[in-house]
Amino acid sequence: MSGQRTGVLELAVLGLLHETPMHGYELRKRLNALLGAFRAFGYGSLYPCLKDLTARGLIAEDADVALDAAKPLAGRRSKIVYRLTAEGKEYLQDLLAQSGPASWEDDGFGVRFAFFGLTRADVRMRILEGRRSRLEERVEAFRAGLARTRERVDSYTLELQRHGLESVEREVRWLNELIDSERQAGPGTVGQSGEHTQGDTAATAGQWPGADSPSEK
Amino acid sequence: MSGQRTGVLELAVLGLLHETPMHGYELRKRLNALLGAFRAFGYGSLYPCLKDLTARGLIAEDADVALDAAKPLAGRRSKIVYRLTAEGKEYLQDLLAQSGPASWEDDGFGVRFAFFGLTRADVRMRILEGRRSRLEERVEAFRAGLARTRERVDSYTLELQRHGLESVEREVRWLNELIDSERQAGPGTVGQSGEHTQGDTAATAGQWPGADSPSEK
DNA sequence: GTTAGCATGTAAGGAGTTACATGATTTT
DNA sequence: AAAATCATGTAACTCCTTACATGCTAAC
Structure with missing residues (x-):
């Protein structure tokens, strides 16, 4: 019944919401700015995912306060701000602790790398x-x-x-x-938010965007 | 009802079978050699696709002759060789004549490019x-x-x-x-099968680094 | 005589996509 | 007041994935 999504989108949403609460529209832009080179998501993917995560208690919806204070009309559709719940944070940490094939395949790798700052x-x-x-x-x-x-x-x-x-x-x-x-x-660096040597990882880069492939067993 | 697949896989299968008939197993290997950098397909994707293309009359199955002649046992599952039908060729040409978004998005582009030799x-x-x-x-x-x-x-x-x-x-x-x-x-080059000017599409000329050119054989 | 590779499939379902639909707010 | 952009969604669908299942054939 419950979606139980395990894809890239879910991780990316949780990861972004870990930084700061946001509403859907903004989330989508940040998403595509973050992963723009690899893949893009539309609202038709995002909103169902948000709904699913909400149903699972990993994120929660808040009404946009500033807006509602300004125009406290009944029945109007207000902006919805999503934030990570405590369970969501825990679940995110679980996801980020995994290092199976899904994390190095084309699809997963980009997102996992994007959140290396939160990864051991x-x-x-x-x-x-x-x-x-x-x-x-x-x-x-x-x-x-x-x-x-x-x-x-x-x-x-x-x-x-x-x-x-x-x-x-x-x-x-x-x-x-x-x-x-x-x-x-050094292998002790936990990498909570920011600065990993920052030296010169500057190299050049391969793989044109959007590739994905399953493994060849 | 009928699958009516329009994806990467279908095009790749038709394109490869245009070169020469093959059975599924070989097809899959050629497929992954061709598109290896972008994506890989398993049998679980390939065989249903072949079945669908057969149902639509775009390809046809032949029994592997050499094998059947050697062991003409009844009831044994022989290798199946797939070939492009006349309708299949026509359909392939239709696909290759299209140039919409699908042909330049990440997914489609690789395959389309692979068959540029058959493209106007x-x-x-x-x-x-x-x-x-x-x-x-x-x-x-x-x-x-x-x-x-x-x-x-x-x-x-x-x-x-x-x-x-x-x-x-x-x-x-x-x-x-x-x-x-x-x-x-020159804009007149049609590029039917092989040799499209053969001059230097290899703009980056140099062979790849460790190309090794397998010492004979 | 058992591993490795060749060869062919099926059932169930997942992860998004496409197309559509609506309304609010800001900019011109 | 029109156009752009912000903002939120749904229904139907598709292409492919995963896991499973089977048997043949060649090599070691």
């Missing part, structure tokens, strides 16, 4: 390493496939694969730098 | 330009969002956005090179 250092490391080896598998599969079908591929297919491979390799380099950076920061 | 030059151009402006929009949205929430972002969020932005910009550059390349090839 050891979990961060497992996720970064998980993603790296996932990408390395992909490079392997790529080369294998290329070897098998090396004749009869037209130049567009080839170019697509070249670009894809390069993107993945770029992301691997990026991850390597992040991992180094994490190690230097 | 003007359609190719519209898709490339469509995707580019889509990405440019995204860059804009990004910068806007960044300006609005510039304070109170922790360094991970910032790093994610920097990486995302850089990825998008990189793809824009790639598209620019492809578009230039297309223009130089």
Whole structure:
């Protein structure tokens, strides 16, 4: 019955509401600013999710006070401000403590990374390493496939694969730098909100946006 | 009633079967070699899709001849070879003639590009330009969002956005090179099967780093 | 003779998407 | 007063995922 969503959207909503309460419209903008490069959500996804989270007691709705004070009419639809409940905070921490495949697949990784500031250092490391080896598998599969079908591929297919491979390799380099950076920061850093060495994770980055893929068992 | 799938998978299956008939297992491998960087499909997606395409008469099943000749036992489940029917070819051409949003969104673009060899030059151009402006929009949205929430972002969020932005910009550059390349090839090139000018769509020329060119075999 | 890979499927359902619908508030 | 943007939703649908189930064939 209850939705019991476990997707990217749910995590992103909880994570954003952890910062500060917001209403739906603003939430959606922040969402797409945060994850803009990877995916975008519409209201048709967001509001049902908010409803579901509310039903599960993880978030709660408040009426927008300023607005209601100004125009205390009955029956009017006021802005709704969502905030994280105590259960919601707990649930969020549970989600952020996990480091399974879902956290390093294309879909999940972006959001998980966005909330690394709330994530324990050891979990961060497992996720970064998980993603790296996932990408390395992909490079392997790529080369294998290329070897098998090396004749009869037209130049567009080839170019697509070249670009894809390069993107993945770029992301691997990026991850390597992040991992180094994490190690230097020392394994004790819990990372509650802000400043992780901030040195130069500046690298370049792979993977064009929006990719997603299940695992190859 | 009938599935009427219009997704990435369907197009990819039809496109691959246009090259040569295959059975499901092989199809899946080729699929994941082709699109490996973007997404992967399991059998649970593939076989229902094949079934649906068969029901719609776009592909047809043949028994694997070599196998059946060798062991003509009754009741045994033989390998099934799928091939594109005449209707299937026509339908594929229809799909490849389209250049709407679906063809430049993240999901669709990869597959469409993979089959550019079967796509008319003007359609190719519209898709490339469509995707580019889509990405440019995204860059804009990004910068806007960044300006609005510039304070109170922790360094991970910032790093994610920097990486995302850089990825998008990189793809824009790639598209620019492809578009230039297309223009130089002349707008008359139809690109039926293989060889589309074959000149240098590989604008980035250099083979990928560790390309290793498998030493014979 | 048992692992690994080849090969084909089904049932149930999840995570969003699309299209639609409505009203309030601010800007021009 | 029109247009843009803020703000909130719903119903129907789709494409795909997950988990399961089966059996053949080649290699070690």
